[in-house]
Each structure stands twice: as structure tokens, then as C-alpha cells.
Amino acid sequence: ASADTVVTNVADEAAEETDEAMEDEEAMEDDAMEDDAMEDEEAMEDVEPAVEEAATAVEEAVADELVIVSMSPSATEMLFAIGAGDLVVAVDNNSNFPPEAPTDEALTSFPVNVEGIVGYGPTHVVSSGPIEGLAEVGIENVILPFAATFDDTYTQIEQLGALTGNVGEAGELVGQIQTDIAAIVDATEAPEGLTYYHELDNTFFSSTSSTFVGQVYSLFGLENIADAADPDGESFGFPQLTEEFLITADPDLIFLADTICCGQTAETVAARPGWESLSAVTNGNVVELNDDIASRWGPRIVDYTQAIADALSEVEVAAAS
Amino acid sequence: MRDVDRVSAVSAEDVSVEIKGTRLLDSVSFEVYDGEWLSIIGPNGAGKSTLLRALAGAAKSVGSIEIAGTPLGELDLRERAKLIAWVPQTPIIPDGMIVTDYVLLGRTPYLNALQSPSDADVEVANETLAELDLMGFAGRKVETLSGGERQRVVIARSLVQDTPIILLDEPTSALDLGHQQDVLELLDQLIAEKGRTIISTMHDLTLAGHFADRLLLLGNDGRVAAHGLAPDVLTEKNISEHYNAEVTVTTEDGTVVVAPKIAKQNKSNTSKPRENQ
Amino acid sequence: MRDVDRVSAVSAEDVSVEIKGTRLLDSVSFEVYDGEWLSIIGPNGAGKSTLLRALAGAAKSVGSIEIAGTPLGELDLRERAKLIAWVPQTPIIPDGMIVTDYVLLGRTPYLNALQSPSDADVEVANETLAELDLMGFAGRKVETLSGGERQRVVIARSLVQDTPIILLDEPTSALDLGHQQDVLELLDQLIAEKGRTIISTMHDLTLAGHFADRLLLLGNDGRVAAHGLAPDVLTEKNISEHYNAEVTVTTEDGTVVVAPKIAKQNKSNTSKPRENQ
Amino acid sequence: MNARPASIRFSWVVGGVAFVLGSIAVALVVGPTSIDRTGVIVESFDAALPFTFESNLADQQVSIVRNLRLPRVTLGLLVGSSLAVSGATFQGIFRNPLADPYLLGVAAGGGLGATIAFTNGLGDGIGAFDPVQIFAFAGALSAVFLAWIMGSAAVTRSSNSGLLSNTSRSATTLVLAGVAIASFYSALQTYLQQRNTQDLRQVYNWLLGGLNTSGWDEVSLLFPVALISIAILASTGRILDVLAVGDEEATMLGMSVTRTRLFLIVVASLLTASAVAVSGLIAFVGLIIPHTVRLLFGSSYRIIVPMSIFVGAGFLVLSDLLARTALSPTELPIGVVTAFFGAPFFVVILRTSIK
Amino acid sequence: MNARPASIRFSWVVGGVAFVLGSIAVALVVGPTSIDRTGVIVESFDAALPFTFESNLADQQVSIVRNLRLPRVTLGLLVGSSLAVSGATFQGIFRNPLADPYLLGVAAGGGLGATIAFTNGLGDGIGAFDPVQIFAFAGALSAVFLAWIMGSAAVTRSSNSGLLSNTSRSATTLVLAGVAIASFYSALQTYLQQRNTQDLRQVYNWLLGGLNTSGWDEVSLLFPVALISIAILASTGRILDVLAVGDEEATMLGMSVTRTRLFLIVVASLLTASAVAVSGLIAFVGLIIPHTVRLLFGSSYRIIVPMSIFVGAGFLVLSDLLARTALSPTELPIGVVTAFFGAPFFVVILRTSIK
Numbered sequence A: 001a002s003a004d005t006v007v008t009n010v011a012d013e014a015a016e017e018t019d020e021a022m023e024d025e026e027a028m029e030d031d032a033m034e035d036d037a038m039e040d041e042e043a044m045e046d047v048e049p050a051v052e053e054a055a056t057a058v059e060e061a062v063a064d065e066l067v068i069v070s071m072s073p074s075a076t077e078m079l080f081a082i083g084a085g086d087l088v089v090a091v092d093n094n095s096n097f098p099p100e101a102p103t104d105e106a107l108t109s110f111p112v113n114v115e116g117i118v119g120y121g122p123t124h125v126v127s128s129g130p131i132e133g134l135a136e137v138g139i140e141n142v143i144l145p146f147a148a149t150f151d152d153t154y155t156q157i158e159q160l161g162a163l164t165g166n167v168g169e170a171g172e173l174v175g176q177i178q179t180d181i182a183a184i185v186d187a188t189e190a191p192e193g194l195t196y197y198h199e200l201d202n203t204f205f206s207s208t209s210s211t212f213v214g215q216v217y218s219l220f221g222l223e224n225i226a227d228a229a230d231p232d233g234e235s236f237g238f239p240q241l242t243e244e245f246l247i248t249a250d251p252d253l254i255f256l257a258d259t260i261c262c263g264q265t266a267e268t269v270a271a272r273p274g275w276e277s278l279s280a281v282t283n284g285n286v287v288e289l290n291d292d293i294a295s296r297w298g299p300r301i302v303d304y305t306q307a308i309a310d311a312l313s314e315v316e317v318a319a320a321s
Numbered sequence B, C: 001m002r003d004v005d006r007v008s009a010v011s012a013e014d015v016s017v018e019i020k021g022t023r024l025l026d027s028v029s030f031e032v033y034d035g036e037w038l039s040i041i042g043p044n045g046a047g048k049s050t051l052l053r054a055l056a057g058a059a060k061s062v063g064s065i066e067i068a069g070t071p072l073g074e075l076d077l078r079e080r081a082k083l084i085a086w087v088p089q090t091p092i093i094p095d096g097m098i099v100t101d102y103v104l105l106g107r108t109p110y111l112n113a114l115q116s117p118s119d120a121d122v123e124v125a126n127e128t129l130a131e132l133d134l135m136g137f138a139g140r141k142v143e144t145l146s147g148g149e150r151q152r153v154v155i156a157r158s159l160v161q162d163t164p165i166i167l168l169d170e171p172t173s174a175l176d177l178g179h180q181q182d183v184l185e186l187l188d189q190l191i192a193e194k195g196r197t198i199i200s201t202m203h204d205l206t207l208a209g210h211f212a213d214r215l216l217l218l219g220n221d222g223r224v225a226a227h228g229l230a231p232d233v234l235t236e237k238n239i240s241e242h243y244n245a246e247v248t249v250t251t252e253d254g255t256v257v258v259a260p261k262i263a264k265q266n267k268s269n270t271s272k273p274r275e276n277q
Numbered sequence D, E: 001m002n003a004r005p006a007s008i009r010f011s012w013v014v015g016g017v018a019f020v021l022g023s024i025a026v027a028l029v030v031g032p033t034s035i036d037r038t039g040v041i042v043e044s045f046d047a048a049l050p051f052t053f054e055s056n057l058a059d060q061q062v063s064i065v066r067n068l069r070l071p072r073v074t075l076g077l078l079v080g081s082s083l084a085v086s087g088a089t090f091q092g093i094f095r096n097p098l099a100d101p102y103l104l105g106v107a108a109g110g111g112l113g114a115t116i117a118f119t120n121g122l123g124d125g126i127g128a129f130d131p132v133q134i135f136a137f138a139g140a141l142s143a144v145f146l147a148w149i150m151g152s153a154a155v156t157r158s159s160n161s162g163l164l165s166n167t168s169r170s171a172t173t174l175v176l177a178g179v180a181i182a183s184f185y186s187a188l189q190t191y192l193q194q195r196n197t198q199d200l201r202q203v204y205n206w207l208l209g210g211l212n213t214s215g216w217d218e219v220s221l222l223f224p225v226a227l228i229s230i231a232i233l234a235s236t237g238r239i240l241d242v243l244a245v246g247d248e249e250a251t252m253l254g255m256s257v258t259r260t261r262l263f264l265i266v267v268a269s270l271l272t273a274s275a276v277a278v279s280g281l282i283a284f285v286g287l288i289i290p291h292t293v294r295l296l297f298g299s300s301y302r303i304i305v306p307m308s309i310f311v312g313a314g315f316l317v318l319s320d321l322l323a324r325t326a327l328s329p330t331e332l333p334i335g336v337v338t339a340f341f342g343a344p345f346f347v348v349i350l351r352t353s354i355k
């Protein structure tokens, strides 16, 4: 069983329920959404027509009995952002946001303890990969895999909305994210043709434009130096780069997504032998990101986008002065 | 020496063994008949062990070797092991194995891959242990035995194999006088009672001549230097030529006795102990 | 037997060895003087090897053992190895090691941890190889040698160790007549020329009696059964009692000759080969 | 007739069976969720025997017992005994205390196979035909096959050149070929994994091994192979004892050393590969259990091999119990439990049983 | 005097030095960035020798040569020779073809130490005192220390109980204790890693090993230890040959087997632990290089040990070269390169050199 089948199951159960609620739902959404967001929404409906219907039904029929355990930090952030936090009884040890999330340090997903999860009495477990054995004890496994695109994120938020009956909030959230991101991108005027290096850890693992994090930079027309490691964009989404190449490529911007895991800062980067003369270092364009924000595909992609935008506006200053 | 009435147990024709260009054995031919005991003698490095290995199929050789009329190469390993048992000169002693288990290894050719030794097998082992004065050691680890005890255990394993042909490479080198005789007499008895064929190597020429029916002397060049009855092979000339040793050969009670003429030069015979030299 | 003029090389007093409650050696006492050759004899399992091990410090023993006047326990390993060389009954033959390297191991006590053998060391090794008729084998791997060749190589290692005291556990068991004599005469010469002290075990009682100054007979109970000159120890009574073998003891040229009275029952002496039995 | 071959004593068998049954009982009854003990036992009998027993458990409890605990315990028995008996076999074949069932590349091959499956997005199959299992199994066997081809061809050449060596040089050659092949497979696996770091956790998790995601599908895959292979291996102790006298003497005792070794390697590798396919790479068991048995009961493989089956089965069931309960709801990787509790225990045995 | 001990031939030394120098030259000159060859050589001489040489390279190119390539090559030499010589030593000590420098727990201990540092957020040190290095070093040594204590105490007991066994049982006991301790440390490491999955990537990278983040700091840490230890080990071949006759005979030759073994283990472990601390766990080299040397040049440790130094050094420098250039700009884990190219090469040698 994959993510699809589970979703369909939920939808099937719900399909029998009433249609009226759905119209209300749509009316409400119309008010709330801006145009471009709306288009996305419609596109998504083509792909997953059942989700909306299902959502309505669940809201009325299932919501009261819903008990959710989240084993995915991104899903946790989504659940709380759509106001379904009260349905969540426990989240795994890596779900450290939002602060009110019931993080259980003992709840680990690698490896996972099925009978241990049963102890929380959930009806649904949200995870990024399948958890075998849940179905056998009558628990739904909702699988929200790694998102490859923004649309995946929106779909997953909608899915959770449908599941928890918070369809409205989910729709609003998706709209809000889209609006915010569009606004940030509009407001940022980055110089053309800037290159960047997104650092995942201090052994120079990076991510290319074809990855989820890479897309965000593409919004601003930035050029990823790691793309050289994967010209056809099919493999090596996260290549480990040679230090010598990094130095020769001399990126305009360095984004550190390893400030928490590996304690990297602009200073530590500048202190690396051979790095002191890189343009990003000499121009102060080493940007410290929050690892979590830069690796999750939840609602905080807005914060992530904002961080990049902030950095870009400073580049302008640096370049101008 | 061929006799129409006798059945050939082992026959070797022009057997040579070569290793990396060195010839260890050169065109050795002989025939051993059922119920016979052939003793291979010769100086160190003559190729005695190599010859036994070749007969056992453990060393690659050219020439023809037939076991009970069948070319050696046509026997599969299991058939071969039911025909020939081999006591190596320096057997490998497995760590931690008890004597009974070790001796029972001799039953290997009679057991299928997944079969365990039966009670009958155990009984054979026990009888053989008793015959070789080893009952007291049955439960001991082989590696804790004394040199002579261990050597008898290895012989026991070959007897448990219950083959018509037994190859023994210096089987009594670590045995004391009494056990030497016991073992050789036991082998002699096996010939008499069960018609076994024995080919052995031995450095004690008196014993070799006494127990074997025939002797085969290998020279340093890996060729047969002499072959025949003890009085014909164990001559002072043969021995001084191939062993580089001075001996006196006498015959006592029909047994050829080879006694070294031992050092007289710097040793004052029985005037021992030497005082303050 | 004490002599004020003689210097004690090895002295054992009430030496016993016990292992898991079994007594292998029981209150053995004797003294060997500089330049003497003591031969330890006794049936298989009497404890001969155990005694040599105890003297060499390789087996834990109770009682007192003194080497050149110093208690064994007070010698550190290196000093001990400069005083005593030991030829084990079943030496471990390292895989792939060439003869020269193996023999050079005898120089270990003279080299610091990180030192390589000097040219002088290599020369000692070469001389010893030559003395033991082994020059042709210098570059060969030890494991490819024949039984007798290998045994001489092990003896060579012990001689290269250049110690005043040499313990040899059945050093000639795999040797042919000629090499047996050569080796024993070489040892005798070492006593004469360099004042070495030798303690050996041997199953050939005639040779043991001929070459050694004194004999020590260990009984099956691990106790000293007899100790003294060859004619006193090698008596028919002693031998039949402890070896469980019938022998005739004669004296030729002052050498005590022990000859087994060999099987007469089922063997028709020289009427060989047996025909169609 | 006072001389008797070394063999399993009846009391050891009884002890072994008791240990296994005890482990099963405890592992069924104890779990993160507390369930009425009688009910668990009744349900287990109901599941295991062709008779019907009625328990008073709630539906979900019944389901926990039947779908989570029972398959896990069963798989623990199978995997534990498989690894231990294969380990004993490999130690016998190679006469090397460091030999374990993964020696000739089963682990590296399984790892590569599983990684190929994961990185090609085949990792989320659930049900009887899990691509990861199939790829892991195929990878494991291919590595052993290559190791054999490389290692034994070399041996054939060497024995042509003259006398057989006393020491089992052929076994050493095979081991070295196995190590080289295993390294090669590991290199490929690492490379693939590095190209697909998004699958890192999945792969890593698989490499760690465990029974936590196992259900009846896994049991039904492993069961037939394990039953047959373990039955075969259980009676190969005598053969392994024959190999102890070296290739040359064993050959003269009528044993085709090369064929025997191949046969044993094939059976043990099939078994290990199947166990690896359903449970990943569980360390420690295959190496240490046979040594423990040797130290406790004796060094004949006629004892080591069968006793390893009991001890391995019970040990893994108990380890898995600890893996899911010790820090519940945290699941501990089973390799952590086996080594964390097993290693000190083994050291104690090592220090006390040297005789 | 025609009998001569087995020893290194002059031509082998010349060949070895040429191989190492050739590897260095190629590794300095070739890289993801193409830099004028003469310039690279001139800069390298300038950096290595107390004289001044002027090259016509751009600043950035100078920096690449001096800060990236030179330290990497130097570290490759040091780590490669360290692992190979330690591996040869361990194989000699334990007379086991499967022995490698990680046998007694250096790898597991280093892994645990590094993981402790990472999971406590100490992974960010830059400069001479990197906590990860210190923790890895300490962890590695503590594991070996424990293994020795556990393994040799058992031996002392056993030799009290009577005659020494001919086979080196004490070495086997030590190996088994080492394996148990290594498993225990690995268990702890895995546990820590599992509790801190956010550090998984870092830990995993460290475990894979590599020279890609190495600079002069690492060189200056390893250099003194490596120089002294390698110099000591280079001349221990004779001792290792003595150990070949077994504990009992070696003792009678005046060698204190226990003390010698301890000494060798201490030196080799210090060396390995230092190499591990700066470069993580690089597989294959320590196990396979000594075997390659044995197959090519002969089985006396007086040959194996020193030749392993040359071959190990050159091999790792070349492997690292491939790691950073083969798929440039992607960096390959060095363990992938060593095994991917080394394993087939080794199998060829294994199959052709059996005599």
C-alpha cells in the first residue's frame, strides 16, 4: 500500500457523506484566495479530485474520533499550521516545531516500534515512509513522502486538511504560503546571474536545483554551482562536492544549512584554509540558515524563502557599495 | 617376481613426481600383492613420503598406479578411501578434538554427508583403541597426548578406516621399544588374519627387514636402488652407498640386523662420566 | 655422584608437574654437570617431554630447578634463552618461512626488539646449516622439506642459539641412519669442543646409552626409576619392567646394545614373501 | 565401551529447548502494551495449533498478539537460528575464529541489493513480494557466487602445481577472495547510497537490521528455506570435524573437500541470504553465538552446530524483546541490543571457561 | 655464504620509492581545476623545502596547491602507510588473514568517540583542537585497552592451569575479546546515533572516512605520531616472524610473547587511532595491502612490513586522487575508490601469484 491507496481509502469512506458542505467550503475559499493561488488549487483538484470531497465528509463524521501520531517533522508543522494540533497526541523526537507540539523524545522513527505507537492509541499515523504492521492492528498509515516541489507541499497540506476535517484552514494555509512567497519574490530584486552554494554539512554535501530546497533559490534566478555535479538533473540530487571545485567555482553566495548540525558560521567558513579569499567570504555573503527550516517541506518554506530574500537584498548593498 | 596366483594390491609403473622442475621421484616401478608388507627405505629426502603420497593420490604423479587392478585416477575419493588408508608422517592435529572423535574420522568414507557415526562405528573405534593400548585416552584431547600416544592415535584412525591397503609413513618414529613392537605385530596380525596389504616407510632397518616381506630402497636421486628380500637389500654396500653410514650387517635368528658402527673417535666409550674436561 | 670439581649446569630437586590433578612428573631429582650429556629415557607418556619442558621453563613445576646455579624463576626470558636452547618434540612449522629465516630465529635472544640479524648472525646460521648438511635447503620453505630435513633444520635453530645447555626432545626420530649418527656426533663434538651440556630424550636405547654420559629412566608413574651409567640403567630387568618389552642386552666394543626380541609367533622369519595366504 | 564420541548431551538439548520456549513465552507476554497474560497465551495457542481457543482479549489486543508479536517472535527464532548455525558452519569451513556468515559477501551483497531497490524507489512495497527482499537476496547470493568463482579458480591452479600444502591454503584464498568481493560490493553500495542521500536513512535503517517491520509475509518467505537449510546444516557437524585435519588428510579420508566446502557454503549462504533479505544485517549473532557454544559445551562441531541453533534462536528472540520494550516506545536497533547485552556476557564466558 | 635471510631487495625499495613519488607527483598535478604543471611542482618544492621557489601561478591557484592538494597528498601518504603497516602488524600478531588494524576495536572506538562529539554538538571545531578528533582518538584507544584487559587477563588464567598449548590460544582469546569489545562500542555508537538522527549524516560521513576535509592541521596532528610509530613498526618484521613459531617456542627463544604483543598492539593502535582521528574509517587498505605485498614479494614479515608502508602510501594517494577527480566536481568517498579499484586488482594478484 502506498500513500495513494491510503488517501483513497479515506476518500472512499467519506464519499458517501453529504455534498452540501462542499459548496459552503468552496464559497469560503473563493473569498480567501488570491488568483494565482487559486489556479494551483484547481490544478491540484485535477490530480486528486477525491480529496476535497473526502475532506468534507471526514470533518463531520470522523473528526471526533481522530487521534493522530506524527512521525514526520514536516507533517507535524503542517498539522499544527492548519489548526489540527489538538488531534495530535504525540510527535516523534525530530518534530521540534511548533513549540506546542507534543514531542516525545522516546518516539523514534528509525527504527520504528509499532507496538509502541499503539500505546498512544492513534487512529492515524502520519509518516514520510510506510510503516509495516500498522494496518494489521487497525491503524491508518498516512504517508506523506519527501516533497519534490512546492505543489507536493500544498497537496500534502490539503491531504492533511481533508484527513482532519480542517479543509478550510488547509486551503487558507496553502493560499497564504503562495501569497507570501509570491510577495517575497516580487519584493526582492536580485542582481542577475548570481551563483550560490548551499551547504548541507561541513564535508561539502550540497543540493542541486532539482531538489526541493534548490527550487527556492531558482525562484530568485540564482544559479547553483552544484548543478555541475548533475548536469542531466536525474541523479546526485545531493552531491558531495570537491573542495577544490568549490574554491574554483567561487560562488557569490554561500548558504549554510549546517549551522545546527555542524555548528558552521560565517566565521568558521572564513577560517577554512583556502576559503578566506572567496568572494562570498570577502563580501560577507555567507548566509546562516536554520537547518530545520532549510530541510523541511512544511509551511515554514516561507521563512526559508524570506531568509534567502534577506540575503539577496544585502548582496545588493554589498555589490553597490 | 610376478606370480600368477597372487592378486596385485598396488602396482606402480614408471611413477615420477616432479615439482617446479625438481624430480622428487624418478620412474619408480614395483608391485605389491594382497597380504604382503612392503617396506620402503632410503635416506632422508629420498622420496619415501612422496611415493606414499603418490600412491594415496595426494601427490600428482605421472606414470601408472593401479589399486587392486583399477587405475588410481578412476577411483572416486570415497572408493579410494575405502581401499587405502594413509598415516602421514606429520599429521595435522586438530585443536580441541577428543581422541574418540579423531579416531572416528576414519569412518568418514562409510558415512553419507549428513550421517552420524553409528554405534557399530563407535564399536570399531573402541576396539581399535583397545588394540593400541589407548583406552585410557579416549576422552582426552588429542593435542594433550605425548608424542608416542599421539602417533598411536593416528595409526588407530587409519585402522578404523578398515581398508585392505594401509600406507604408513614412519609409523613408529615416536614409539618406545615396547609399543614399536606392539604396533608392528598388530599390523602383522592384520595381514595374517584379514589379508591386509601394508606399505610402510621406516628408518629402523632391522625392524623394516624383520617385519616386511620385501624391501624397496629409494636412493637420493628418487630412483629405486634395490628391491627384494631383506638379505638382498640390506647389504653393507647398499647402506654405505645410500645412507652414507658405516654399518655392520649380521643375521640373527633369520633376522637381518643392521647395527651402526658408531663413533669411536672422540668418545672414550664407556669411560663415562667424563671428568672435568 | 656429586663431584666437587664439576660445575652444575642443571640441577633439579623434587620437581613435580601436575595438570588438572594428574601428576605427570613426580619428585624428579638429578644433576647435570657442565660438559655432560644426560639422556632421559622411558616409555611413551612417562613424562620425558614434560621434564624437558619443566627444565626449559615452559611447563609450570613445583620443586627447585637451577640453571648454572641460578633458580630458573630468577632468570628473565632473554637470559634463559641465552642459557638454554630447546628442540621440541613437535615443533610448529611456520607457513612460508624459508630455512635461513627459520634458523636465524635462534639468534632472537641476542637481538633487541627492533634489531635485524647482523652479518655475524647470518654467518653463524650458515655455518650451522653446513654442519648439518643443510646448505642446499637454505632458500627452501621449511614446510616443503622432508621429515628428516625438517628435523635437522629445527636442530640447527637450537644450535644457532649458541647456548651452554641444549635440551633435545627426540632429536633423531625422523633421521635416517647416517644423519642420526652425524647429528649425534656433532652434538658430542660440541661437548668436547665447547663444553656444552646436553639433555636429550631418545627411544633408541643403544644410541642413548652410547652417546650419553648418564641415563635417567623415567617410569610410567613419572618417577625416576633408574639413574646412572648405561650398563646400570639399561638392564633387561629395567627394560622389561618399564617398557613392557622383551629385549636382549649385550655389550659390544664397550657399548651397551639393546636389541628387541622380536616376534616369532606368527612370522615365519625369513621365509618371505608369504605365498597366497 | 567406555569411549564415546563427543556429542550433545540429552540435558543440553532439554536445556536448549527450555531456553527457547522460555524466550518465546516471555517475548509473547511482554510488550509495550500490557495485555492479559493468559489471553496472550490462549491466542498464541489458537494461532499456532489447529484447535480453536477463545480468549477474552479486545480486538486490537488480539491483533497485536497475532499480527505483531507472534510473527516477530517466529521470525526471531528463524533468523537467530539461521545466523548462528551459518556462523558455526563458516567457522568450521574456514577454521577461523573471525569467520561469520557474512564473510564471503552475503552482507555486502544484501546491502547492495537492498540499496539498489531503495534508490530506485522500490522500497515501499508491502506484502509478500517486497522488491527490497528480492534484491537483497539476489545481491547476497551473487556476491558469494563471485567470491567462490574468484577464490576457488585460484585454488585449482595452485593445486596443479604440485603437492598439496598441509595447511588449507585453498580456504585462505577463498576467504581473501570473499573479503575482496565483499569490499567491492560495499563500495558499489556506498556509491549508490551517496548518489541518493535522500534514501540514506532508509538504507541505513535496513543495514542495521531488525525484526520490527516483520509480519507473517516475512515469516512465510523465510520459513521453508530456514527449515530445510537448518535441518541440513544441523547434521553437518561431523563433516566440519573432518575438515579440521586439513584438506589433504580430509581428502584421503574420502571427502571431496572442494565439493563439501561448496555444498556447505551454498546451503549456509542461501540461509543467510534469506535471513538477511527479511531482516537486514543483524550483527554479532553469527559470530559470537558459535563461540559462546564452543566455550560452554565443547569444541566438536557435532556439538557446536546444533547447540548454536537453540542458543541463537533464544538469544535473538530475547534481544528483540529488549529492542521493543527496553526504551519503549523507542525501538532499539536489534544490533544494539545483541551486542550491548551479548558482548559483556560473552566476555564473562570467555574469561571463566578457559580451561 | 650463499644462504641469505629473506629481506627486502634493493630493487623493491627503489620501485616502492618510485611508486610513492610518482603517486605524489600525479596527485599534486591533477585535480578538478587544471593548473600549470610546472607551477604546481615549483610551488610544492617551495612549500616542502626550506628554499624559496617562485612560480607564476595566480593567488587562488597557489592557495589550491598549498592549502588543498599538498595537505591532502601528505595526509594520504601518512594515513595510507599507517593503516597498511598497522594491518601488517596485526596480521603478524594474530596470524590471521582476516586481521586488520581495526580488529581490536580502534574503528568501533573511534566511531563511538566521534559520534559522542557530534551528538554533543562538538563537531564544529576548526583548527588544531578538533573535539571530534580528540574524542575519536580517545575512544579508539579505550576500546583497545578494554580488549587487552579482557582478553589478556583470561590468558593469564589459562596459562596458570598447566602446560602452554602449542597453538596460540592466547592470541585467539585476545581476538575474541577484541571482537566483543568492538561490538559493544558499535552498539553504543549506533544507539547514540539513533537517538540523534539529525546528526546521522555527519556521523555517517565520518564513518566513511576520507581526506576531503583535511588540511595542515590534520597533517601536523598525525605527522609526529606517524613518523615515530611507522619507524618503530618498520623494524618489527623480525619480531613478527618469531611469533610465527607459536607462543611456547617464541618464549623459549627469549621473547616475552605477552609483552611483545602488547608493545606492538600499543604502537599499531596509537598509529591507527591517530589516523582514524584525522581521516575517519578508511576500509580495505589495512586489510588488503599487506596481503597484496605478501603475494607479490614474499611471506616474511621482514618484507611485508616495510613494503606495506610504500604500497599503502602510494595506493592511498592515488585512491584519493581518483576520489576527487573521477567524477569531479563530485567527491567520491575514498572507501569506494580503494575497494572499487583495489578489489579487482587484488583478485587478479591472488589468482596469478599462487605458487
Ligand SMILES: Nc1ncnc2c1ncn2[C@@H]1O[C@H](COP(=O)(O)OP(=O)(O)OP(=O)(O)O)[C@@H](O)[C@H]1O
Residues within 6 Å of the ligand: B019, B020, B022, B024, B042, B043, B044, B045, B046, B047, B048, B049, B050, B051, B089, C144, C145, C146, C147, C148, C149, C174, C176, D162, D163
Ligand atoms: N615443494 C618442493 N620443492 C622442492 N623440493 C621438494 C618440495 N617438496 C619436497 N621436496 C623434496 O623432495 C624430497 C623428497 O621428500 P620426501 O618427503 O618424499 O622425503 P622422504 O624420503 O620421506 O624423507 P624423510 O626420510 O626425511 O621423511 C626432499 O628432499 C624434499 O626436500
Ligand SMILES: Nc1ncnc2c1ncn2[C@@H]1O[C@H](COP(=O)(O)OP(=O)(O)OP(=O)(O)O)[C@@H](O)[C@H]1O
Residues within 6 Å of the ligand: B144, B145, B146, B147, B148, B149, B174, B176, C019, C020, C022, C024, C042, C043, C044, C045, C046, C047, C048, C049, C050, C051, C089, E162, E163
Ligand atoms: N593436559 C593434559 N592432561 C592430562 N594428561 C596430560 C596432559 N598433557 C600431558 N599429559 C600426559 O602426561 C604424560 C606425559 O607426557 P609427555 O609428553 O611428557 O610424555 P613423554 O614421556 O614425552 O612421551 P613420548 O615418548 O610419547 O613423547 C602423557 O601420558 C600425557 O598423556
Ligand SMILES: [Mg+2]
Residues within 6 Å of the ligand: B048, B049, B050, B089, B169, C146, C147, C148
Ligand atoms: Mg618422509
Ligand SMILES: [Mg+2]
Residues within 6 Å of the ligand: B146, B147, B148, C048, C049, C050, C089, C169
Ligand atoms: Mg615426548
